[in-house]
Amino acid sequence: MFENLSSKLEKAFKTLKGQGTISEINVAETVKEIRRALVDADVNYKIAKDFTNKVKDEALGQNVLTSVSPGQLMTKIVNDELTNLLGGETADIDISGSPAVVLIAGLQGSGKTTFSGKFSKYIKSKGRNPLLVAGDVYRPAAIDQLKVLAEQVGVDVYTEEGNKNPVDIAKNAIKHAKTHQNNVVIIDTAGRLSVDQEMMEEIGNIKKAVSPNEILFVVDSMTGQDAVNTAKAFNDVLDFDGVVLTKLDGDTRGGAALSIKTVVNKPIKFVSNGEKMDALSVFHPDRMANRILGMGDIVSLVEKAQETYDKEEAERINRKIRKNQFNFDDFLKQLDQIKKMGNIKDLMSMIPGMGKAIKDIDISDDAFKGVEAIIRSMTIEEREKPDIIDGSRRKRIAKGSGTSITEVNKLMKQFEDMRKMMKQMNKMKPGRRMPGMPNFGRR
Numbered sequence: 001m002f003e004n005l006s007s008k009l010e011k012a013f014k015t016l017k018g019q020g021t022i023s024e025i026n027v028a029e030t031v032k033e034i035r036r037a038l039v040d041a042d043v044n045y046k047i048a049k050d051f052t053n054k055v056k057d058e059a060l061g062q063n064v065l066t067s068v069s070p071g072q073l074m075t076k077i078v079n080d081e082l083t084n085l086l087g088g089e090t091a092d093i094d095i096s097g098s099p100a101v102v103l104i105a106g107l108q109g110s111g112k113t114t115f116s117g118k119f120s121k122y123i124k125s126k127g128r129n130p131l132l133v134a135g136d137v138y139r140p141a142a143i144d145q146l147k148v149l150a151e152q153v154g155v156d157v158y159t160e161e162g163n164k165n166p167v168d169i170a171k172n173a174i175k176h177a178k179t180h181q182n183n184v185v186i187i188d189t190a191g192r193l194s195v196d197q198e199m200m201e202e203i204g205n206i207k208k209a210v211s212p213n214e215i216l217f218v219v220d221s222m223t224g225q226d227a228v229n230t231a232k233a234f235n236d237v238l239d240f241d242g243v244v245l246t247k248l249d250g251d252t253r254g255g256a257a258l259s260i261k262t263v264v265n266k267p268i269k270f271v272s273n274g275e276k277m278d279a280l281s282v283f284h285p286d287r288m289a290n291r292i293l294g295m296g297d298i299v300s301l302v303e304k305a306q307e308t309y310d311k312e313e314a315e316r317i318n319r320k321i322r323k324n325q326f327n328f329d330d331f332l333k334q335l336d337q338i339k340k341m342g343n344i345k346d347l348m349s350m351i352p353g354m355g356k357a358i359k360d361i362d363i364s365d366d367a368f369k370g371v372e373a374i375i376r377s378m379t380i381e382e383r384e385k386p387d388i389i390d391g392s393r394r395k396r397i398a399k400g401s402g403t404s405i406t407e408v409n410k411l412m413k414q415f416e417d418m419r420k421m422m423k424q425m426n427k428m429k430p431g432r433r434m435p436g437m438p439n440f441g442r443r
């Protein structure tokens, strides 16, 4: 995410390295580079200029501090200003009332329906009982898509096949929610290829009819400045409450994220970074600024782990490790746990300094595929008692998993080393939890 911007900003700070203090001259140069980095990231020129003017004033004003180097000072200032640019504080979402109504708007293909599914899952995890409403009456497949997502995340869905009036559907859905104990109604709507009058009228009418607590505008971050223009058009008509930025897992340059708040003066509330139902995060401007500056985002990483980690499973595995019984089956389950947390590269980039280190390395979610295939080609007995895996079994496993004997040997060796390490640690700290093994409790 935003790797290019990150490395360009870092380069901009480098020009200050070795300089004793901040001066008009060296600041001017750094600021020029920062501006270029922002414009290259598709941030609107005027926003980039205002941004760097602020940074410059701050830097020259704060130059009395001698304990920090100019590079550090500049990083701090840019971090603060980036946080402001991204919206400052983390924005709340209003789901009070019974039912609360959330209306989802945006262009075609921006990710509204996917977000509706993810959002309903998020709402459910907050202990509420959401109802997903199919307000897209133009594509028959749209209703099915929402039904599938609802089923997948285990929430209720309201559809009216044959009814072509989204305003009526929305009103009926709210009635339905009241009699079915659904306390948050999420209305997915139809998108159009571009902003057009008819769509705006339709969504405006839905708004009037249901008075939503929240109107969330969904926008594809890959569309850069267009995203910002679309946001403006929607906001003029709908006066929405927040923005959902989707597809941050693609190679978006970041311009949309960095410009939208300034242009529409509405906060980004959620970001979505993948097609899976758990690829959704609450947006925190300060954490995003940290990530852009390569400072990582450990807080989000830990939260993510807490959300997805199965505590009982972790304890079960810890017990097995203490008894020196950790086997391939447990290993496979651990891999599943890690994968549940989401995109691996994205996770790793939350560790300070890591984003840059892995920028050009291709770490896909398939990273464990070979290992998994090998383990899945083992019999239950082999997984539980790896010691019985001899040469001929290895040959069979390699064939069955479509890998090679070398790869199987490598995994066996790694697994053995791991078990040895576990054994040693058990000896060192009798009865204690394994250091380095996950121990994520739920809050």
Ligand SMILES: Nc1nc2c(ncn2[C@@H]2O[C@H](COP(=O)(O)OP(=O)(O)OP(=O)(O)O)[C@@H](O)[C@H]2O)c(=O)[nH]1
Pocket: 106, 107, 108, 109, 110, 111, 112, 113, 114, 115, 136, 142, 189, 190, 191, 192, 246, 247, 248, 249, 250, 272, 273, 274, 275, 279
């Ligand atoms: N990589 C990635 N793909 C996404 C994300 N969000 C949505 N998509 C994909 O984008 C495509 C369009 O998503 P939809 O949710 O159907 O978009 P929509 O806004 O409902 O589209 P219409 O109903 O046609 O207006 C689908 O293939 C989604 O899987 C995301 O955060 N990352």
Ligand SMILES: [Mg+2]
Pocket: 112, 113, 114, 136, 142, 188, 189, 190, 191
């Ligand atoms: Mg849709």
